[in-house]
Amino acid sequence: MSESEEDINLPSASECEARCQKFAEITGTDTALAMFFLQDRDWDLDRSLNSFFQERDGHSSSPKGPQSKPDGNSSKEKVRADKITESSYNCAADPESFRIRVMSWNIDSLDPKNKKSRVEGVCDKINKEKPHVVLLQEVVMETQKILEEKCPSYDFVPGGEKEYYTAILLQQNVTTLEDATVIPFYSSMMLRNLLTVKCTVKGIKFDILTSHLESTKEYGKERKNQLKIAFESVRRADADRTVIFGGDLNLRDDELIEIGGIPENVYDVWEVTGKRPEAKFTWDMTRNDNLEYSSKFKPKCRFDRLYIRHSKPKALVKPVYFELVGLERLKSCQRFPSDHWGLLGHFNVLARLLESAKK
Template sequence: MSNPDVISLDNDSQEDESNIPDAKTCQDRVERFAAITGTDEALAQFFLQDRNWNLEASVNAFFESQAPDSPKPVKKREDKDVLVTYDSSHSSGGPQGSITTEPPKNFRLITWNLDGLDEKNLKKRTKAVIKILEIEKADIVFLQELIPATYSYLEARLPQFHFIVGNDEQYFTATLLRRTTVYYDDHTVYPFDNTRMGRNLLAVQAHIGKVKLNLLNTHLESSPEFSEQRREQMKICFGKMKSASSEVTTLFGGDLNARDKEVTATIIPDAHDLWETCGRRPECRWTWDTQRNTNKEYPGRYKPKTRFDRVYLKQATPAAVTPKHFGLVGIQKVAGTQSFPSDHWGIIVHFQVVI
């Protein structure tokens, strides 16, 4: 790629950590540490000072080692029997939070096609995505159209997530799990035999407390002329939902490139479209909307919009989660550019755990 934004994606990770940075940089890293870990600035200072203000090393140390000044130790990632989170809700003006082994009662999922094949403002757009994932405090993230450069950039700057990829060449999908709330169990990649675009289904098994999750992330064949291939791929995805154990909550989403008639002909009875379940809000309907999103220019008066990106839920028996909110992310332009983070809006869904 010739665009300097792409070539330099990793450049700002090459900071000189050999000396203590200036006060402004230190404060920025304190704030970023607190935002990433969900803790407070006092704890951030402790970890950063002890590691020569290396943000990545400090965040990793927080997630992987014992937390100081806490009554209970942080369990390492390998301990799948105890889910540990840092509760800073009582940290203002008092102790530096506390460690809890209670699984969360709520969690958030984001699915988003990041348009990695478009080189325009790619570095700035990717930075904006990172900021949004941190602000929204997503627990599970389905990403589509990653390229190796953007994948490496995201992975280096989001150490609070465990990354699982569907491929590692050209462009591909990835599923991210927040380390303090969602535990990875296993995953399988199902290639689509009929694809001409390297597409597949990435299936990740995980759990949040007692909630067993089957997480299906995909990017189906694009463009109208590949409707037949897309419907066959969709059948495979919905088939995986249907065959999942009744003890497991299945979430299927991504960039389906779906037209309503294709979904109608393919969907299984137990698959709940979460845009519909959460109230069919018209302002959240179109996820690829060239009337509002100007990243892709279309000459003439006709500006297409469609609901390419979708999320479906197949409940466990008994139901383990309740979808509470369906919204969009990435709907503001990136500062200093005329670009949105992607030509797709991202979807965010809030869930409540009910078991």
């Protein structure tokens, strides 16, 4: 069945929203959880309710959460990832086998000024820092081509192909892609979604998620709903996988409080690595002048964030350092690569760190 044929069978956006509301009303939950159950059951309300109550009462044969039907006919969209290479990672030959680096960056491809120079600056930073996984937001086809050309040691997994979208880059030779899917945010007014990649990084099993949540203060309600969906996906990931979720979340601290805070066993990487004040604000108009702003008041916000959910029964990966990147002006245009600073999280693989210390 083609993607277009699958779309024909889906209810309208208004009907999807109505079913989410009905599910939340009956179960006493919320629309974020409702969307998870409904999406994976082709928006069949009765089947979704049955699954919810079976799982809640401990009768579900699938305790890890909602699953796609065997034929894969789900509202989650499979992502095409061309030229994905199998990992040839050799732990013994890697002097940094204990270290994994994850970068996240809104690269502002919607700004037409100096676009080529700026994205080449992003590529230079990626190639210099050599993160093993890169989460990108505000990618367009033009900048995707530059990224693929200038970062040849990475495999590119796009979260879309129209307008602007997210992407995940996986460093070749140390990563292996298992699966990639997109969860649409049907009530988004800005084409936003959640890109999820299942992969191994240096032999460790990961779920990597990125999103660009709804922008601007007036869309706070939609943004909070999207964040709840993302956190629910993090929470429901297989227990034996380490989960990294990050991106341009456009998040305000009060919004996080209003949805009940960060889920249990999920941690803010900036916070757990010491809350360094110089690495706090990722959209800072007191330092970044890529955008023209006429007001004397220059806002600075922590819109971009990285979260980790540890694997069970024991944590395999520990966040140890968090920094901002892209702080230098480009010589080519005297602007910064983006109006956002990039995030770079450093993580230690605990067992290998201990082995290294014994040597």
